[in-house]
Amino acid sequence: MSNEKYIVTSALPYINGVKHIGNLIGSLLPADVFARYLRLRGRDVVAICGTDDHGTPAEIAALEAGLSVEDYCTKMYKVQKKNYEDFNLSFDYFGRTSDIENHEITQSLFLKLYENGYIFEKEDEQLFSVDDDRFLPDRYVIGTCPHCGYERARGDQCEDCSTLLNPTQLINPKSVISDSNNLVIKQTKHLYIDLPKIQPKVEEWVNKQEQWPLTTLSIAQKWLREGLRPRSITRNLKWGIPVPLQGYEDLVFYVWFDAPIGYISMTKKWAKLEGDENLWLEYWKNPKTRYYEFMGIDNVPFHTVTFPSTIIGADDGYILPTFVKGFQWLTYPGGKFSTSQKRGVFIDQALELYPADYWRYYLLLIAPERQNTEFNWKLFQDAVNNDLNNQFGNLVNRTVTFIERNFDGKVPTVDSYKKEDEELWQDLEHTVKEYEETFEQVEFQKPLKALKTFVARVNKYFTETKPWEVIKTDKKRAGEILSNLAHVLRSIALLSHPFIPSSAEKIYLSLGIAHPITDDKWERIIDRTAIRGNTVKFQGHLFKKITDKEVKKYEIEFGAVVVSDEESKQPEKPKKSKKPTKESKFITIEDFDKVKIKSAKVLDCVKHPKSDKLLVLTVDDGERKDRTIVAGIAKYYNPEDLKNRTVMIVDNLKPRKLGGIKSEGMVLAVEDEKGVSLLSPDRDFAGGFRAS
């Protein structure tokens, strides 16, 4: 089986900008983890990723940065490459789609398609911006929607009425790039790939992929069911891979066409650097290769239908993916990741706050495998503090220090195993089995949870066997317990390596293992004697806790807030069919009784950091002296004036975040045209008295 090869690829991040943690968990990180797992098991794997360099956005960003597009891309390439290295992403090669190898392979695949009769020419109308001196992609044109009159409709679709459009349909179209309305319609010739002609073969292939995840399969099948349409593969740009065909020299390939070919060309470049020019062919033209692709869900059609069409149509011996894993989205509280709005965590920032392993662990734990998941600072803290620090780090710590203090740092020898020892080893076996099985199915949360459960199990073993007590009467037995612990820890380190590689290495060092973790053989994952006699050495604590203070700070700093919807009640689309609930004229006394209104003393009051309409009150409600209430009264009250005042609050209102700060209740006030006035008792009142 040694000639079975593996390819692992992550969707290629676009060259522009630094990526956020959502991009990371959507493709890059899983690809890395899976590749690490395969390597650990001794599989012959090449893991490939790189930047997707071409396209209009890169050109425009370069323009704005005052750089040539080549220089801009090189600069961004370096930035991204470093980010991923810092995150311990272990791609064998991280390349670029603008490299010469990609030119060669893209052009050769195109020529094959051409020879095989899958390329045809068609004339298009396209808007040309005279002032920008360039053709405008649909999304770079905005204008008035002919259907609903929305003034900022994009050339491909009106966001307001969601009608699909052609840029030429827009009224008063203008360029997004320059705002110029000096646009002309030009006839241009473009080359198309005849997807309908290739469809039967693609369909035949897709229908055989029973091992694919259901969502992947159903997306692919939907596209095929609706029938593929020919798709343009050229653009009139200067930045890109030139079309190697007479009469089309001024065209370049459309990015969607050349980007996935990057997987192949980057492997080729890797082979070159490895000093074996033809090595890449052993992977890409070997029918026995197992090829795993990782990407966000939006990319699934490209990897299950269009890119395979290129490969199948060209018929040049390249293999197709064995497994296509599409991830849902990692969402962020308060809205989409956005550089301009300072919302979300970007990779470079993330690493300034905490080590890569913290992020890797939490992101993998909540990996959006089945559904969208939301990043949450508090849960991030929980995961790091409980799972990593308390359970994992502390287990390593208590084991190593115990051996250091009682056994001169030497891992003791075991002569016989008691029942509880055997049970421990048996559980390890089960864990490894579960881990292997779920990993082979390309799942991430499950192997990680198996590992996490086992770590807790080992802590239990430690507590229940009480070596600190046993050692007083039976040093030998205590030694056996610690030996078991140390050996099991070695297995845990191996199992955790794909997820948290640096910490795993550190455990190896603690256990006095000289070789890197990646040199270990999977066959020895369970080994009761591997480190007998090793000298352990405390390496410092593996993890550190995240404090509440940090969480609060970062929640605000990184915009993890719900936009105070009081104000942002934009003319949002009236939610369809929201039946107006019939309100009856009276409520019953029981209804009123549900509302608990009580007095509260304002202890402190400050302006809301994110809003000029909100004040943040800290009140004493008779039960607690640290209740936080956010009120929209900043226009009418100075924070200072409210201190020591008694106000009336709704006690049992469901807490809600306002501008990122959790408001636990509501302050009662009345409003007329002059402004807002707070309700309060006639005389000074302590907090906690219910109104009735």
Next chain:
RNA sequence: AGCGCCUUGGAGUAGUUUGGUUAACUCGUUGGGCUCAUAACCCAAAGAUCGCAUGGUUCAAGUCCUGCAGGCGCUACCA
């Protein structure tokens, strides 16, 4: 509009493919234990009519079917 996904104790989730005794896990809460360890670790308890129809199928439904409500994602010339 179409397609798909989601709705399970205070929070986050598993379980739904292949229906079957007390609905599982982590956090949080309450109580207890331990002291080797980073106030870490271990045990126990409370807490869920599994979105709604008091809908259907079945001896049996969180799991299958139907309808409804709410939330989300994807839908090709974007990269």
